Amino acid sequence: MKFCARLQNSNNMLYFCRLMTTILDGKALAISLRGKVKEEVAALLAEGHRAPHLAAILVGEDGASQTYVASKEKDCEFVGFQSTVHQLPADTTEEALLSLIDTINNNENIDGLIVQLPVPKHINANKIIESINPAIDVDGFHTVNVGKLTINEDTYISATPFGVLVLLEEYGIETRGKHCVVIGRSNIVGRPMSILMSQGGRDATVTICHRYTTDVAAHTKIADIVIVAVGLPGFLRADMVKEGATVIDVGITRVEADNITGYKLKGDVDYDSVKEKCSAITPVPGGVGPMTRYGLLHNTLKSYKKKLEL
Ligand code: GUN
Numbered sequence: 001m002k003f004c005a006r007l008q009n010s011n012n013m014l015y016f017c018r019l020m021t022t023i024l025d026g027k028a029l030a031i032s033l034r035g036k037v038k039e040e041v042a043a044l045l046a047e048g049h050r051a052p053h054l055a056a057i058l059v060g061e062d063g064a065s066q067t068y069v070a071s072k073e074k075d076c077e078f079v080g081f082q083s084t085v086h087q088l089p090a091d092t093t094e095e096a097l098l099s100l101i102d103t104i105n106n107n108e109n110i111d112g113l114i115v116q117l118p119v120p121k122h123i124n125a126n127k128i129i130e131s132i133n134p135a136i137d138v139d140g141f142h143t144v145n146v147g148k149l150t151i152n153e154d155t156y157i158s159a160t161p162f163g164v165l166v167l168l169e170e171y172g173i174e175t176r177g178k179h180c181v182v183i184g185r186s187n188i189v190g191r192p193m194s195i196l197m198s199q200g201g202r203d204a205t206v207t208i209c210h211r212y213t214t215d216v217a218a219h220t221k222i223a224d225i226v227i228v229a230v231g232l233p234g235f236l237r238a239d240m241v242k243e244g245a246t247v248i249d250v251g252i253t254r255v256e257a258d259n260i261t262g263y264k265l266k267g268d269v270d271y272d273s274v275k276e277k278c279s280a281i282t283p284v285p286g287g288v289g290p291m292t293r294y295g296l297l298h299n300t301l302k303s304y305k306k307k308l309e310l
Pocket residue numbers: 114115116117118139159160188
């Protein structure tokens with residue numbers, strides 16, 4: 001076993017002891033970081049500045065999207081941001097949505113705009129994202145911001161990859177020279193995550209796996225860091241992970257459960273078995289999710305400071 005300590009007792013007997021697994025507690029870290037944002041906002045208000053303002057647009061009635069937007073609204077309230085949620089019916093036309101975005105783009109007092117994805121099928125999501133002013137695209141989804149991220153220029157890093165980077169850094173997880181396998185190539189998580197992990201500062205060697213990767217386990221078994229974002233509960237099993245690896249679970253899938261809500265959240269990692277084998281792991285819930293929420297607050301505050309030249 002590689003992931004163990006070689007110890008010697010008082011009788012000079014050698015024995016091996018498996019090291020504890022670090023639970024990467026995104027919930028606790030996000031609470032602490034959110035507290036700092038709240039303090040900063042209070043100080044700005046005390047100096048006579050207006051509050052940062054995040055606008056969110058939600059089209060349709062998808063339950064998970066409604067929950068996410070409600071959480072974002074709650075976070076804004078907690079830290080002292082102003083927030084406006086535009087809840088539009090599912091049959092909203094693309095034109096009407098573009099018109100609302102244009103109005104928000106031109107509102108000097110709004111620092112961040114997000115359109116919750118997915119949008120209904122009759123709306124072209126790329127067209128919507130491209131219509132957002134990149135300066136207030138705090139999701140970091142606009143091609144201008146994605147381009148800047150790609151060439152390592154200052155930009156809004158989308159909330160989930162940003163949250164993962166902060167989590168790795170705060171827990172002192174070494175990335176330089178490590179082999180990082182990212183599973184999933186979405187524009188929101190996998191793709192930016194893979195780019196960021198390979199960039200200067202992180203300096204990891206990155207492999208990206210996706211639905212056409214013939215043998216995902218062949219890659220993950222030799223990875224020092226595995227980041228999974230596929231939306232398949234329990235996808236990453238213990239037999240796919242190297243002893244002592246760091247495992248980051250981005251998946252949050254609602255699965256049926258016999259409780260008051262009727263569902264529970266499951267990650268992409270088979271947590272109970274993988275936890276026994278790795279050196280560090282994010283739980284679901286309480287890992288990447290809260291860090292994502294923090295990422296959006298961070299980006300909105302960043303936009304606000306740029307706008308007010310603070
Ligand atoms: N849908 C799932 N994740 C996200 C996100 O981070 N931002 C937006 N706008 N929609 C999402």
